Amino acid sequence: MSLRPRRKVVGSKLPAMRSPRRFAPRDDKASSKKIMDIKSQLKNLKHAGVKPRSEWLQNNREVLLSQIRNTVSHEAKPAFKIESFWPALSIFLPQTFVYNFVRPVAVLLIVVMVGTSGWIATVDASYESLPGDWLYGVKRVGEKTQSAVVSMTGNKTADTRLHAEFAKRRAVEVKKIVASTDPSKKAKVNEAMADLKSEIKVVNANLDKAKLASSDVSAEVIKEVKTSADEVKAVLESVKDNLQTASSTDLAAANVITEVKEMKDLAKDTAVKAVGMIVDKHLAGDNTVTKEEVKKELDKTMASAASEITENKQNMDSVKIIIDSAVTEAKGFVADSKTTSSTVATSTAQDFSDKITNIASTTKSAAVQTDAAVTNGDKTMAEGKVLIGQNDLAGALSKVQELNTASKESEQIKDATLQTAQAILPITNAMKDAPLPITSPDVKIEVKIDTTTASSVSGTLPIQIIVTSTKATTTTSIKK
Amino acid sequence: MTAISEKLLLYQLRTKHDPDAFAKLYDTYIERIYRFVYFKVSNSEEAEDITSEVFLKTWNYIINNSGKEIKSFSGLLYRIARNCIIDLYRRKAAQGEIKIEPEIELGDGGKWYADLTKQIDNQKIIGAIKKLKQEYQEVVTLKYVDELSIEEISEITGKGNVAVRVTLHRAVKKLRDLVEI
Numbered sequence: 001m002s003l004r005p006r007r008k009v010v011g012s013k014l015p016a017m018r019s020p021r022r023f024a025p026r027d028d029k030a031s032s033k034k035i036m037d038i039k040s041q042l043k044n045l046k047h048a049g050v051k052p053r054s055e056w057l058q059n060n061r062e063v064l065l066s067q068i069r070n071t072v073s074h075e076a077k078p079a080f081k082i083e084s085f086w087p088a089l090s091i092f093l094p095q096t097f098v099y100n101f102v103r104p105v106a107v108l109l110i111v112v113m114v115g116t117s118g119w120i121a122t123v124d125a126s127y128e129s130l131p132g133d134w135l136y137g138v139k140r141v142g143e144k145t146q147s148a149v150v151s152m153t154g155n156k157t158a159d160t161r162l163h164a165e166f167a168k169r170r171a172v173e174v175k176k177i178v179a180s181t182d183p184s185k186k187a188k189v190n191e192a193m194a195d196l197k198s199e200i201k202v203v204n205a206n207l208d209k210a211k212l213a214s215s216d217v218s219a220e221v222i223k224e225v226k227t228s229a230d231e232v233k234a235v236l237e238s239v240k241d242n243l244q245t246a247s248s249t250d251l252a253a254a255n256v257i258t259e260v261k262e263m264k265d266l267a268k269d270t271a272v273k274a275v276g277m278i279v280d281k282h283l284a285g286d287n288t289v290t291k292e293e294v295k296k297e298l299d300k301t302m303a304s305a306a307s308e309i310t311e312n313k314q315n316m317d318s319v320k321i322i323i324d325s326a327v328t329e330a331k332g333f334v335a336d337s338k339t340t341s342s343t344v345a346t347s348t349a350q351d352f353s354d355k356i357t358n359i360a361s362t363t364k365s366a367a368v369q370t371d372a373a374v375t376n377g378d379k380t381m382a383e384g385k386v387l388i389g390q391n392d393l394a395g396a397l398s399k400v401q402e403l404n405t406a407s408k409e410s411e412q413i414k415d416a417t418l419q420t421a422q423a424i425l426p427i428t429n430a431m432k433d434a435p436l437p438i439t440s441p442d443v444k445i446e447v448k449i450d451t452t453t454a455s456s457v458s459g460t461l462p463i464q465i466i467v468t469s470t471k472a473t474t475t476t477s478i479k480k
Numbered sequence: 481m482t483a484i485s486e487k488l489l490l491y492q493l494r495t496k497h498d499p500d501a502f503a504k505l506y507d508t509y510i511e512r513i514y515r516f517v518y519f520k521v522s523n524s525e526e527a528e529d530i531t532s533e534v535f536l537k538t539w540n541y542i543i544n545n546s547g548k549e550i551k552s553f554s555g556l557l558y559r560i561a562r563n564c565i566i567d568l569y570r571r572k573a574a575q576g577e578i579k580i581e582p583e584i585e586l587g588d589g590g591k592w593y594a595d596l597t598k599q600i601d602n603q604k605i606i607g608a609i610k611k612l613k614q615e616y617q618e619v620v621t622l623k624y625v626d627e628l629s630i631e632e633i634s635e636i637t638g639k640g641n642v643a644v645r646v647t648l649h650r651a652v653k654k655l656r657d658l659v660e661i
């Protein structure tokens with residue numbers, strides 16, 4: 001008996017295994033070919049099989065279009081409406097996307113754009129505005145916002161730059177107001193001056209802070225501040241000249257000239273302080289400004305101060321010449337009045353002559369002082385130049401400071417003398433050019449000082465005197 | 481016509497109610513809609529009437545429903561065509577006129593007889609299509625005759641993409657069986 005494999009025995013008892021139906025091979029190729037044939041036959045139907053009659057196509061088109069044109073002609077063509085925009089947009093984009101995303105975003109964008117563009121346009125338009133203008137508030141708010149943002153960031157460099165720029169703006173505003181014909185300009189000038197003062201103080205404070213802590217304010221930034229301070233000074237100088245020549249205006253009567261002068265000195269001090277700091281920073285190893293540039297700044301500041309001293313001296317000389325000639329005229333007038341007029345008139349003329357002689361003597365001593373200032377100034381400047389040549393920047397800086405003080409002093413002398421002369425000169429000239437008996441009861445003397453074409457007092461005093469005489473209804477006399 | 485130009489025409493139609501824009505869309509779709517309708521009705525006259533009605537209804541729908549979303553013009557046309565055909569069936573059912581065995585008639589007259597072999601094949605396949613149930617007829621003609629995408633068919637029929645694919649597969653198999661008989 002031979003052993004047979006068990007499996008085979010068992011297997012022989014089982015029915016033959018059938019493959020599951022899903023594995024039964026079918027004629028897939030033939031089937032898919034048939035399907036492909038059917039698909040291509042279906043496609044053929046499109047091209048040749050089923051087509052509408054061409055005459056029906058044409059007729060139906062005409063009929064349909066005439067029908068729809070009739071419906072349109074009865075209603076006005078809809079104008080563009082924002083309500084119809086969103087459905088129209090949803091032709092191109094999914095409706096949910098249009099309504100849930102595009103529309104809210106678009107509305108938000110428009111709101112932001114209108115808001116910011118309006119704000120930018122207004123601030124931009126307000127840039128040229130002056131105190132008193134309704135846009136001036138916008139300008140100041142804009143500036144304060146800028147300032148607040150910068151101070152929040154704690155960037156001292158930007159803060160210093162910003163306030164130097166604001167100081168320049170205020171100075172220009174003062175100049176524009178002084179040149180304007182606004183009846184309320186006095187108040188506006190005061191407002192702008194107060195703002196200017198506070199801006200310069202902020203710049204000064206920032207410079208002090210930069211000096212104390214070796215902060216991030218570099219010598220280069222300080223140089224920019226110095227340039228701004230010089231610009232402010234130049235603007236205020238021209239404002240002061242305008243005010244001095246326009247002595248008949250309200251502004252001259254007020255203390256405006258003094259204030260402008262103070263402010264100018266403040267700007268000048270700031271510029272000198274800035275030069276000092278540039279030197280200090282450079283010596284401390286700050287190389288953002290080169291040695292040559294530092295020397296140039298020192299030289300420039302000295303030259304500026306020296307030229308101011310010279311200019312003051314020239315003005316003083318002019319005043320002295322005019323006053324001297326006025327003294328001669330007054331003396332002649334006294335002599336004339338003794339022969340032609342009453343005792344009262346002679347006494348008045350004598351008083352006036354004495355007064356003008358006193359002024360002449362003051363002017364003379366002032367001229368001597370300014371002359372000495374020029375001599376000293378030239379000497380100091382020469383010394384300063386030598387120190388610069390020797391690379392002694394600190395020594396040159398002390399010369400700059402000396403010159404600055406000297407220029408301020410000589411200007412003070414010039415201003416005081418000029419003010420006195422301006423008070424007395426019109427009267428002297430009136431007496432000279434219109435020798436009418438000043439005590440005559442029916443004649444008044446009208447003195448008009450025209451200074452509209454004057455821009456500078458250097459050289460000769462720009463005073464033009466027009467004298468007219470008219471019958472007066474009441475007796476007037478010249479006040480001393 | 482590209483999808484973009486179709487959308488531009490639809491935009492003109494919706495915002496300006498422009499008949500010229502509608503005329504261009506009509507020229508593009510008239511044959512397709514006619515064909516779509518033809519497979520579901522008994523003769524070409526009916527197909528012409530229904531096609532004409534479909535376009536007029538589409539115009540009125542666009543003019544009167546400016547706030548409603550229209551994803552595509554073709555989708556709208558086919559949906560309206562379906563509804564018109566259903567209306568026709570209902571009317572016929574009410575009148576007891578429905579023909580189970582459609583007559584073979586083709587729309588372009590004598591020319592069609594020129595190619596006899598082709599004509600016989602076409603007759604056969606059209607006959608087979610008309611024997612399919614409505615659901616299969618629709619997907620087969622839309623997919624293979626009008627060459628629409630599954631997404632478009634899904635939009636027209638209101639079924640999901642997968643359902644359309646399954647229906648299409650079954651429809652083709654059924655059609656194959658019908659043609660083989």
